[in-house]
Amino acid sequence: ALIVVHLYGLAADLDKISSLCKKYGVALIEDAAESLGTLYRGKYTGTIGDYGIFSFNGNKIITTSGGGILISNRVDRIAKVRFWASQSRDPARHYQHSELGYNYRMSNVLAGIGRGQLKVLDRRIAKKKAIFEFYQEKLGHLEGLKMMPVNDWNEPNYWLSCCTLSSKVRPLAVMEALEAENIESRPIWKPMHLQPFFTKYDFVGDGIADQIFENGICLPSDTKMTEEDLDRVVRIMQRLWD
Numbered sequence: 001a002l003i004v005v006h007l008y009g010l011a012a013d014l015d016k017i018s019s020l021c022k023k024y025g026v027a028l029i030e031d032a033a034e035s036l037g038t039l040y041r042g043k044y045t046g047t048i049g050d051y052g053i054f055s056f057n058g059n060k061i062i063t064t065s066g067g068g069i070l071i072s073n074r075v076d077r078i079a080k081v082r083f084w085a086s087q088s089r090d091p092a093r094h095y096q097h098s099e100l101g102y103n104y105r106m107s108n109v110l111a112g113i114g115r116g117q118l119k120v121l122d123r124r125i126a127k128k129k130a131i132f133e134f135y136q137e138k139l140g141h142l143e144g145l146k147m148m149p150v151n152d153w154n155e156p157n158y159w160l161s162c163c164t165l166s167s168k169v170r171p172l173a174v175m176e177a178l179e180a181e182n183i184e185s186r187p188i189w190k191p192m193h194l195q196p197f198f199t200k201y202d203f204v205g206d207g208i209a210d211q212i213f214e215n216g217i218c219l220p221s222d223t224k225m226t227e228e229d230l231d232r233v234v235r236i237m238q239r240l241w242d
């Protein structure tokens with residue numbers, strides 16, 4: 001199988017990837033953990049490949065505090081996963097296991113929270129988009145600063161507002177300036193092939209992920225941020241370019 005990851009609420013260019021998967025008979029799994037509500041050419045990410053996963057971890061656009069879901073149109077495969085996720089219990093009166101199982105069920109309490117959270121998803125997306133557009137407007141002109149690209153196939157959920165910096169102002173300087181004012185920001189995800197655990201393995205790549213990791217930064221993007229909070233972030237950043 002091939003796992004495509006829709007990062008930061010942006011959709012990957014799925015047409016190209018899924019046509020390759022079809023050509024070679026490879027199952028396509030969409031990791032839509034960060035992109036619930038994102039549209040790729042009018043279709044929700046996570047619903048386009050053979051399987052989709054979503055995360056409801058505490059940092060996501062909606063949350064059940066922890067947990068997630070797997071979706072697929074392949075009813076037989078979902079039934080099998082449900083079997084594994086609920087301890088692989090054979091249909092017997094006593095506990096009997098012919099296969100190794102896992103206890104991956106979401107509790108009904110957390111599922112209830114998730115159903116409530118789904119009702120605020122549209123509002124959250126609208127706020128995340130407003131945050132991104134605010135940064136775009138106030139910071140987009142700074143030398144070397146480029147907000148994450150919203151390609152024409154994309155209607156993102158804007159989970160996090162990210163940018164790259166190619167001028168003399170480095171991401172670390174921005175993170176430290178914000179931190180000095182008690183504001184958290186983060187680097188872009190470290191690519192898998194740079195993780196110490198994986199350095200012994202081969203990888204295929206052209207260095208783009210490395211560059212984005214080196215030059216990227218995730219700006220504060222919480223939906224609870226007020227206009228005043230956003231203004232503070234922008235002012236602290238603008239000072240670094242003065």
Ligand SMILES: Cc1ncc(COP(=O)(O)O)c(C=O)c1O
Nearest residue numbers: 005031033034055056057067068
């Ligand atoms: C792209 C991506 N995939 C998978 C996960 C894992 O999800 P979970 O924390 O629900 O296991 C996360 C984040 O947590 C993520 O951002």
